[in-house]
Amino acid sequence: MACAMIPLDEQQVTEATGPLGKERTLPALHPDRKEERCFVPYKPPPEDSSPAQVEEYLEHGKFITEDLDWLLALRHDKFWCQVVFDESLQKCLDSYLRHSPRGLDPSSLPSSPAVADMQRCIHRAVFMTFLRMATHKESKESFITPTVFGEIIYNNFLFDIPKILDLCVLFGKGNSQLLHKMIENIFTQQPCYYGDLDEAVLSVLQVLDTILAKCGLQCEGATAIEPLKLSEPGRPTAMTMSQQDLVDLVLYLCDTCTTIQAFLDIFPAACSTFHCHSFLNRLASFYEVAVPDIEKAVRKRNFDDKSLQEDLWRRVCHARRRMVEMAHLMLQHTCLQPILEGMFVYAILVAVCLRFLLDYDEQFPIADDISLLQQAFPLLYPSSTCLPILYETTHRQYTVASVLCRCCYNSVSVSDMCYVIQGAACTISAGELESLLTHIRDLLPDLGEGFLLACLHQYNYSSELVINYILEDRLHPDLDKLDRAMPRPVKEELPPVLSTRSNVFDDDEFDVFNRDQVDMTRVWKGRRKGESVRDLLNDKQHIAEQKERYLTYETVVDEVIVTPSESGAIYNLNDYDDEYDDTYDINQVGANDLDGDSNLLNRRPFTVPQVLRQGGRPQMQEENVEEEEDEKEGAVKRDQFVQDPALLRERAEARRATMQHRKGERDVVGKPKGQGQSTETLLDRRKKEAHKSRGANHNRRAMSDRKRNKGMIPS
Numbered sequence: 001m002a003c004a005m006i007p008l009d010e011q012q013v014t015e016a017t018g019p020l021g022k023e024r025t026l027p028a029l030h031p032d033r034k035e036e037r038c039f040v041p042y043k044p045p046p047e048d049s050s051p052a053q054v055e056e057y058l059e060h061g062k063f064i065t066e067d068l069d070w071l072l073a074l075r076h077d078k079f080w081c082q083v084v085f086d087e088s089l090q091k092c093l094d095s096y097l098r099h100s101p102r103g104l105d106p107s108s109l110p111s112s113p114a115v116a117d118m119q120r121c122i123h124r125a126v127f128m129t130f131l132r133m134a135t136h137k138e139s140k141e142s143f144i145t146p147t148v149f150g151e152i153i154y155n156n157f158l159f160d161i162p163k164i165l166d167l168c169v170l171f172g173k174g175n176s177q178l179l180h181k182m183i184e185n186i187f188t189q190q191p192c193y194y195g196d197l198d199e200a201v202l203s204v205l206q207v208l209d210t211i212l213a214k215c216g217l218q219c220e221g222a223t224a225i226e227p228l229k230l231s232e233p234g235r236p237t238a239m240t241m242s243q244q245d246l247v248d249l250v251l252y253l254c255d256t257c258t259t260i261q262a263f264l265d266i267f268p269a270a271c272s273t274f275h276c277h278s279f280l281n282r283l284a285s286f287y288e289v290a291v292p293d294i295e296k297a298v299r300k301r302n303f304d305d306k307s308l309q310e311d312l313w314r315r316v317c318h319a320r321r322r323m324v325e326m327a328h329l330m331l332q333h334t335c336l337q338p339i340l341e342g343m344f345v346y347a348i349l350v351a352v353c354l355r356f357l358l359d360y361d362e363q364f365p366i367a368d369d370i371s372l373l374q375q376a377f378p379l380l381y382p383s384s385t386c387l388p389i390l391y392e393t394t395h396r397q398y399t400v401a402s403v404l405c406r407c408c409y410n411s412v413s414v415s416d417m418c419y420v421i422q423g424a425a426c427t428i429s430a431g432e433l434e435s436l437l438t439h440i441r442d443l444l445p446d447l448g449e450g451f452l453l454a455c456l457h458q459y460n461y462s463s464e465l466v467i468n469y470i471l472e473d474r475l476h477p478d479l480d481k482l483d484r485a486m487p488r489p490v491k492e493e494l495p496p497v498l499s500t501r502s503n504v505f506d507d508d509e510f511d512v513f514n515r516d517q518v519d520m521t522r523v524w525k526g527r528r529k530g531e532s533v534r535d536l537l538n539d540k541q542h543i544a545e546q547k548e549r550y551l552t553y554e555t556v557v558d559e560v561i562v563t564p565s566e567s568g569a570i571y572n573l574n575d576y577d578d579e580y581d582d583t584y585d586i587n588q589v590g591a592n593d594l595d596g597d598s599n600l601l602n603r604r605p606f607t608v609p610q611v612l613r614q615g616g617r618p619q620m621q622e623e624n625v626e627e628e629e630d631e632k633e634g635a636v637k638r639d640q641f642v643q644d645p646a647l648l649r650e651r652a653e654a655r656r657a658t659m660q661h662r663k664g665e666r667d668v669v670g671k672p673k674g675q676g677q678s679t680e681t682l683l684d685r686r687k688k689e690a691h692k693s694r695g696a697n698h699n700r701r702a703m704s705d706r707k708r709n710k711g712m713i714p715s
Contacts, residue, residue, distance in 0.1 A: 005141065008077055009148040028077045029152075034085040035078070039067050039092035044099045045119055049111035061118040064092065068125035072132065076142035083133055084156055096126045097166040104254065104315055127171050133158055134182040136189060150190030159186055161193065161200045168262040176266055183267045197270060201277050207256050208286045214241065214249055217289050238297035246297060247312065253294070254315040257322035264329045271333040280330050287323050288353035291316075320359065327356075328364045336369060339376075428461055436463045443467060450486035455479055 011028035026032060040063050046053035071082060071089070082089060100123070110116035132138075136149035144152070153159050164183055171179055187193050212218055216235040238246060264271055274280075298316055303309040360366075428436075433456075440452050440463050452466070458476055459465040469475050507514055510523070668688050670681035 007143055007145045007148070008080060009145050009152075011077065013077070029081055029084060031081075031085045033078065033081040035082060037067065037070070037082075037086070037088075039086070039088040040064060041092055041095035042099055042122065043095075044101055045110050045115050047106060047111075054112060054115060058114060058118050061122050065118075065121045065125050067092070068129055072125070072128055076138055079132065080144070080152075083158065084152060090158075093126060093129065094163075096122065097163060097170065100170055102169060102255070102258065104311075104318060123170075127175065130167060130171075131178060131182055134186055136185070146189045150192075153186065154190045154192055159193075161196045164193075165200075165259045165263050168266045169259050172262045172266050179266045184269070187267075187269070194273065197273050198276075201274055201279060204256065204260060205277065205279070205282055207252070208282060208290075211249060211253055212286065212290055214245070215290055215293050217293060238293045239301065243301070243303070246301070247308070250294065250298070250312045250315050250319075254319045257319040257326070261322040261326050261329070264326060268329065268333045271330045275330060275334045280327055283323060283327060284353045284356045287320075287356040287359075291320060291323075292355065321363070324356075324360050324363050327360055331369075336372070339373065433461070436461060439463050440466060444470060447484050448486040449488035451479075451482055451484050453488060454482055454486075
């Protein structure tokens with residue numbers, strides 16, 4: 001028998017075993033002390049009310065309730081032996097947590113009273129079993145050492161984070177206090193569950209990222225979406241995904257939000273773990289980005305079954321409410337409650353998400369929270385509360401002023417609290433800014449506009465806050481350093497674009513930006529009127545313009561006689577040219593050449609440019625003129641009339657034959673194909689084939705010498 005006042009994990013039990021009744025001593029928690037009993041898994045209620053299915057469900061449910069009632073009636077030691085070592089019991093309990101209908105499931109409304117009664121009996125038996133499993137001390141005689149209890153439930157997976165979440169969803173309604181004590185005892189006796197909860201929060205954030213990825217969306221802080229490959233189709237959205245994928249996505253979202261909200265409501269201590277991962281910011285961003293897209297898809301897509309569309313819409317609305325409630329729970333337990341209890345508070349920065357804030361304020365008015373703080377701390381102004389403060393703009397939209405840095409409240413003096421408000425990004429028009437300045441200067445006319453602009457920028461362009469802080473002399477330290485009579489800074493005028501431009505056509509005759517008058521006679525559109533091609537060619541004005549330039553070259557003096565009375569500097573005779581090369585000055589260049597000295601030492605006779613001559617034929621050397629005249633006399637006058645092509649071919653053939661005869665070449669072309677070739681043509685072809693290496697590229701050196709001798713290549 002078990003000894004009194006000794007924990008179960010230290011008890012020893014003596015029992016008779018075997019056919020002879022031999023006694024043996026075993027630990028109170030031992031596998032041999034487990035009773036042989038098979039617990040059947042749970043099946044959900046039937047969706048239709050057919051008699052056969054109803055009868056099967058009732059019979060199946062009766063087995064479960066009888067087995068669980070038998071388990072709950074066992075002594076403390078026998079109960080824990082059955083719980084720890086009976087795998088069929090754990091499968092039965094897990095099946096109920098997994099398949100039991102939730103609040104929005106159609107099977108949550110049983111088709112008959114008998115099914116409803118049986119479901120309630122199973123529900124109660126499962127809850128009582130988990131409640132007893134989470135209790136380490138039932139009485140003074142029946143208890144387990146707390147540390148050992150924590151190891152038993154953790155190492156044997158009697159409880160884990162998914163099971164705890166399902167327990168909150170299924171049994172939270174009406175049993176919140178018992179569930180809170182049960183979960184609190186589990187986390188107290190086994191702190192390792194906090195580490196598991198930390199990993200579970202990361203999994204929940206991954207769920208949100210997965211939903212965003214399925215919709216082709218991305219919000220701030222979410223995991224970046226991998227870029228699509230060129231061969232992959234476009235990323236699906238809530239409007240383009242299949243209907244079944246949309247249904248699964250909505251069910252996934254609704255179940256996740258319902259489960260997390262129920263858990264935070266039952267066990268608020270978990271809010272700090274969620275807060276460490278910036279869950280509130282991620283939730284608000286997800287709400288702002290994903291919820292409108294999913295709502296639009298559910299409303300505007302065509303569903304064959306309208307009841308399915310209504311069910312999806314109901315689940316989306318339910319998920320929206322649960323997300324807002326999650327945000328409210330986190331704000332209450334990580335912000336408001338610590339302030340009211342005089343504890344440390346942490347920075348909570350809610351992103352500027354208009355839709356989320358409006359829905360939050362509609363369900364949980366923020367004015368009530370501010371009023372609560374004012375009642376608790378009369379000296380605490382709304383401008384320094386640790387809450388997201390909503391400011392109404394001219395367009396009746398809201399932005400977050402949001403929250404403070406880490407601070408500590410002492411009951412001695414509220415004024416010692418250091419609250420820092422960081423304004424959200426706010427943009428206002430020039431007219432609104434002038435209106436704010438006028439409003440403040442009506443009350444405080446001695447302040448400069450520059451100082452007021454700095455105050456407005458510091459306090460998110462809220463004139464009420466600026467006036468309040470100025471009157472109470474509680475401005476930011478950076479503002480206290482400024483001169484309160486500081487005028488508005490003068491905007492530097494930018495230089496005009498035309499004065500700073502740079503262009504290749506600057507200061508030309510058509511630069512209208514720098515010239516007041518432009519010769520419009522030189523500007524026309526399209527072809528110039530009144531001007532023909534003949535007139536353009538006959539215009540010799542450019543020749544007269546160039547004549548003056550060439551007149552300077554008309555007088556050429558070969559020798560200048562310098563008298564003794566004249567200075568050589570006049571003719572630049574005394575200038576020393578350092579670049580002059582006098583290497584060959586002593587050599588008589590060309591003295592030994594065969595050519596006469598008249599062609600080498602004399603200067604070339606001066607020739608007047610053709611454009612400066614008075615008319616007539618250009619003056620050239622006599623020998624060139626004679627050669628030109630001979631060529632003109634020997635030239636055959638060309639007949640520009642187009643002759644007969646056949647006659648031209650005959651003449652070309654005759655010229656070719658003549659050239660071949662002169663060069664000693666032979667006829668290798670012969671007659672056209674098909675008419676036969678003469679013996680002479682065949683012999684010529686054979687000789688050409690035998691001696692073809694004599695020409696072509698095989699005598700390039702000889703041909704090069706020939707060209708050089710004729711003066712075609714400079715030596």
